[in-house]
Amino acid sequence: MTIFSGHKHIGLNVSALHFFVTLPPSKFWVSEMHSDLHASLKEVFGFDQFRSGQEQTIRQLLKGSSSLAIFPTGSGKSLCYQLTAIHLPHLTLVVSPLLALMNDQLSFLKQQGIAAASIDSTLTAEQSRDVMSDVRSGKIKILMVSVERFKNERFRSFIQSVSVSMLVIDEAHCISEWGHNFRPDYLKLPAYREELKIPLVLLLTATATRKVKKDMAKKFAIHESDIVQTGFYRPNLDLSVIPVSAEHKDEMLNHVVSQQQGAGIVYVTLQHSAEQVAEFLRSKQVNAMAYHAGLPSDLRQQIQSDFMQGEIQVVVATIAFGMGIDKSDIRFVIHYDLPKSIENYSQEIGRAGRDGYQSRCITLANLDGLNTVENFVYGDTPELSGIDYVINSIRSECQNSQWELQVLGLSNDSNIRQLPLKTLLVQLELLGVLRPLYAYFAEFKIKLLKSEDDILALFSGERRNFVAAIFANTTFKKVWGNPNFEALFESYQCERSRVVVALEYLQEQGCIALETKRITEVFAVNTSVLSEPDLAMTLYNYFIEKEQKEIARIATLVRFFELPSCLSHHLALYFDDANSPENCGHCSVCKGQIAKLAYSSAVQWPEDMQISLIINSIEQHLTEKTSGLSLLERSIALSQENTSRFLAGISVPIFNRYKTRKLQGFGVCVHMRYEDVRSKVQALCSLS
Structure with missing residues (x-):
């Protein structure tokens, strides 16, 4: 049981596992402490009362009911899993889409004295080893990972060796193909949950239409009564749409920013636009910095930190900036370019006014950037010939009804971008052509940090023989060696998973350094379904329908900005909230300013x-x-x-x-x- 005294955390002690042992799935257990949630809220988190929907969600979880929580951006979704986690006996595993989001939540948890960590690409091998060791020993209560981490056979081997009380999926709308940020790998999370036998699931999102909400709940068998949705409308946000031509946009931006007090974000579509707009604002004596994915990681972190500390007033950013930015006093959000969708718009403006004070959300709108937003969609639609190439590759490379995939190579050969290629593979799964078996690293490298004799001396009996067999079947070139899995399987007749777990264990004990490269996914192939003559066309039609749906989503965004009635009310209706006032009284339409968007000038074709x-x-x-x-x-x-x-x-x-x-x-x-x-x-x- 985990006990809190002030902010001091005492973890559940679990003995370290031997590398050939897997814990049986634990029974779901509920802490006796759940009856006094308000005391935990005050003592651990320092809050006097719950926000709307939080207590209901937490109590449902502690009764053993998987739940879906749909709260507006900045309304405290994260507390639902954080407080629940400290009342559960084992690990809470959180899937989060962005590193910035993980870092922000980890920082908050550390401040509250809650033991939490992440496993991500920024960690050194030693840091990853320390985190895994702390998870196994029970010191870590909350572990955060990206969804892609599940494809890592080393991680899956590790997570199967510990008991997990709850799976949390942040930004859960990514699960739904009807959602605005659909990510194919998220579709596999229900299967991972079953494989790991995790008894409890919490889905969190701020942006879910009725269709997306039902889709998410269905995938995890969440009962309708366990869906908690609070009101979407936020009365402190003033939504304004200002039609402006490209020629006058900078002038209008300067005018709007000069009227604002406090910190703000200006969103643009392209990286070079972020640089240009930030430079323009600085020329007008505004303390502004650009932020986008093209900047070095350390510079991005510094800009984010300076903004959080109030040393930068305005960040001019692509959508790479925002998720995980828990700054409560952002007074304004300006869209210099059109957002990608209503969902993106609502997420981005939701970063303003989290402290409840009046904040402005302004869109400087014209149709000039419409083609840029649409082009992101068209670039992700595979051609029929590319789909044919993928299907032919599966047919020709399939051996014993199994197919091995390395995404980068197939993406280059088929001319399909990696994200739509992953979507294509998921569709092949849904059509019964492919069934994922496992993923492995094509390359393993080990370096002995102790002598082979000293390492073998740590073991006895069959375990010593097994480790000796690993070394005997490893070809060393000077310092680093490559284990020969095929030779090891033949000589020792063991499962690959046992070798991987053993290497992980040896690394954790400081006996070896371990490096892995080139992840390879292995699928079972249903060759009869693969041979169906209309398969490629079926998949192609799926992508064309998806393309048309995304283009229609952009058209819906333009119609929203041109609405003749209350923007706040219609935004709430879009997200299935019919309880907002029909006239908020403070959006630009309620103030009598109905927008009509146009192109700044006629675009001239080249000859x-x-x-x-x-x-x-x-x-x-x-x-x-x-x-x-x-x-x-x-x-x-x-x-x-x-x-x-x-x-x-x-x-x-x-x-x-x-x-x-x-x-x-x-x-x-x-x-x-x-x-x-x-x-x-x-x-x-x-x-x-």
């Missing part, structure tokens, strides 16, 4: 002759680069869709592979809508 020359240039370039490839591979490279993407400035894997972006004319039609570019290419190619 047809210029476009034709560019088309000929890219076709010649790709023809030369693919001369030795198969007919299917050449058709992938030389498609009209690739030509249209080149003109529109949309990057796909094949452009990087053949250095196509360096050709003159890349992005010459970047200001045009993609559908128009596609039509232009079709027309010009039909004339040639």
